[in-house]
Amino acid sequence: MPKVQVKSKVEIDFDEVLNGVAQLRLNELEQFADRVITLRAQRRAPSLPRVEAELLQQINNGPPPELWQRYEELNVQLHEETITLAEHTEFLELIDIIELADAARMRHLLELARLRAVSVETLMEQLGLRRHSHG
16 A cells, blocks of 8 residues: 655644653653654764664664563562562563663663774763663
8 A cells, every 4th residue: 555654734832742751651751762862863973884873773772661661560569569470470571671671782882882982981971871770
């Protein structure tokens, strides 16, 4: 089926956008911020080498919002001591997924820092990134 591109003529005030963003859950807000940072980086250096652009994209990929939402739900249950054995097992599996994603992110950050000949801390500062602090 053919597709047609439609551009909206709707104008939204900047403060309205911020009010909408303020309603996001913490994990959604962090993902939104990471995407905005990537967009800013692309505009500052639109001609990034392909390898760097791919690394930036991989750095900003992570577990989907649904996974974070379930993690948060189970974390609350854990702290309220209402978690079942099956849910606790699921929670541990989610932790493994998150830790693997964090490790992959760090590998990509290390590679990009190496390519740019800067420390990871300097790179993260340049990109406006911070370490994820979920849980």
